[in-house]
Amino acid sequence: MVDASAQAVGKREAGYRAADMVADGMVVGLGTGSTVFFAMERLAARIREGLVITGIPTSFQTAIRARGCGIPLATLNDYPVIDLAIDGADQVDPGFALIKGRGAAQTQEKCVAFAAKSLVIVADPSKLTRKLDAVVPIEVLSSAYVPVIRYLKTIGGVPVLREGIKKDGPVITDNGNMVIDCGFGTIGDPTALDIHLSSIPGVVTCGLFTTFADKTTVVVGDSNGCQVLSRNGQFPL
Template structure:
């Protein structure tokens, strides 16, 4: 076990920096939300000082603030509905490169950006690689429909929990002004079908299951001496 595996921050930095090296001059890139992507932006700012020119589409207010601090020019999906590359983290990655995302409550915008990207690069440390997806699935919902959505989730065999704020009273409010339910299923036998089923519930905006981008996904797993790239 190398020190980056023992030190998640070192592994995240390694993966984030490696992803930044995949960015070419003139690219429009999607900027995910989370600590690993912050390292990507850090390295991109260094490359920009060396002459790299890029524009980024942030997936959250937090990412937008950090990107501006690093001097990254920001743009939108309205201006660029198809983008070159999206870089994002993940909470879990299975062998088929399906993901659970959303601990940062930004998965709806992250999924929009991933869908628009020609290539989707996922940066993680080794702890995020799993044999099967089994963590809680974040589900962004319209506050108006919280009760019926929770009832339908329970009928699907899960225990939904309204995510509470850490430094505020009451529920977490997403950048889209919605709530987050963390849906813990006893087992996720077919992630693709579960993602589709969740999307059919009235009041659900988007789930944190990412199963439809596997054909364009590259996963960078951070390590101290080198990064492992899947596939």
């Protein structure tokens, strides 16, 4: 059982540490999720102290929060190469393969991660795992969700169309698409599965992030502070 209060402290510690990695004049990708909101809270304080940055949001929700924090915003079309992206993850393995997309923003998050020179993943210890085994969110065109679900079953997946909360019907992403949450059990080869899922006609993006490990740093926060992990360093599990 995860202690919710300790988890919140860990998220805040990780978010604040990531925000302190941002230097003046940087263009910064802003991920979607509760841990990144702590990073934006810290960035807002630094902006009040004189920090000058530009943020690239990965969702409508992030854009709304960032504006509330006083963070100036732009798009990837304005800045196709950005200095740093701060984002969260649903799971992180020792090779820094990730599962993302619980907030249904994985498509823009992947675009921002691709554009970033450096990717900082903020997490609490509950997100670390020896093997990825969480469901993989898959963004799919609404006109193709039935054949995609059918195909996922043939390759051993357990797909479920994500339903809205306080909304009748499926979740609709910021891009106007649907989300399929697909279980695969323990994922032996995340890279191969990432490539396979991304090649299915009708799939926009899957929530496996396996191509950014070389530029990724993971910041893990708990009640004792933060650990900054490197890919070739010790994994605290």
